[in-house]
Amino acid sequence: MKILNVTRSHSTQDGAGVKIQRIAGFDGKSLDPFLMIDELKSSNSQDYIGGFPAHPHRGIETFTYIRKGGFEHQDQMGNKKAIRAGQVQWMSTGRGVIHSEMPLADAQHGMHGFQIWLNMPAKDKMNTPKYQDSSDRVLPSIINQSGAQLTALAGSWTESQQTISSGLDELAGAGAISDIWLQAHSAMYLDLSHYGKVLLYIHTGALKDSRHQSGYLLNIDPQAPIHIESGNQEVGLLLLAGQPINERIAHMGPFVMNTQEELKQAVRDYHAGKFGAI
Structure with missing residues (x-):
């Protein structure tokens, strides 16, 4: 790797x-097509009890994944x-x-959960909003011979000659996301050479090299074989x-557009009530 x-x-x-915990890439290069990775991980309810009250967005896609606990989502689409x-x-x-x-x-x-932002191409930024979730099904997983497990959260994934699909296949930038869990002394080998960007965010434990x-967050060369291996811990x-x-990216708070004028228009539209209300 x-x-x-x-x-x-x-x-x-x-x-x-x-x-x-946040990693941001609003330069349009370091994480592209992703913009931001937020991780919420706490056993103290005071760290998250306030939640995220009603707020606007334009020009991005948000992807939320919950590993422990839960949130209630509500939007102006009903x-x-x-x-x-x-x-x-x-x-x-x-x-x-x-x-x-x-x-x-x-x-x-x-x-314990994540919200990941993806950038939308300029041609799609003013499209009609869409919503989808996995509350009506179990997300598919692959467990290989070493005991490593890959769960498809978005897109399709292939490992050990098995291919699984999450059912969420419309993410911007052909985005695909998986959660990988390695038992101690297990490994996973992946070929992701058909992608232009591959990122690996460690949320629990440490890889075998312990560094x-x-x-x-590791930015991985997708053209090289990807070998993920654990040591003495999960x-x-x-x-x-x-x-x-x-x-080009123009970013201000919850809005991500291509120019400063488009950002100003987003603010005007929001204050004019054009985003609707919950």
């Missing part, structure tokens, strides 16, 4: 004081869904959405792949 560079997440807050452990939710915001994500009252023993541990990680969009 050829590692091009390594980024460590940093602590920050968002929403109503929710504590998260969707109101509880997203629980093992489930995902995708929203293509297009020309504009208003949504909220609030912790479920019955979620026990803390919270790369939870909170680290390891959990997200694997993100996609095709770079290679477009």
Whole structure:
């Protein structure tokens, strides 16, 4: 596995004081087609109880994955869904959405989840918003002979001559996301050479070399064979792949467009009530 560079997440807050670990790439290059990876991982409800009250978005896609606990999503399109452990939710915001994500009252023993932002190509940024989740099914997994497990969260994945599909195949930049869990002394080999960008975010434990541990993002050369291996402990990680969009980015808070004028128009439209309301 050829590692091009390594980024460590940093602590920050968002929403109503929710504590998260974040890796941002609004330069349009480092993570493209992805923009941001937020991880919420805490056993203290005070770190996330405030949730994410109603707020707008334009020009991006949001992808939420819950490993422990849960959130209730609500938006101006009429969707109101509880997203629980093992489930995902995708929203293509297009020309504009208003949504909220609030912790479920019955979620026990803390919270562990992710929200990932993807950039939308300029030609799609003013499309009609879309919403989809996996609350009606179990996401498919592959377990190889070494005991390593890959769960398809978005897109299709092939390992050990097995191919599985998540059922979420419309992410911008042909985005694909999986959660990989390695038992101690297990490994997974993947060929992702058909992608232009491959990122590996470690959320639990450390890889066999021990230099790369939870909170680290590895930018991987997709043209080299990808070999992920654990040592004496279990390891959990997200694997993100996609095709770079290679477009100029103008970013301000919840809006990601291509020019400053488009950002100003997004703010005007939001204040004029054109995004709707929950």
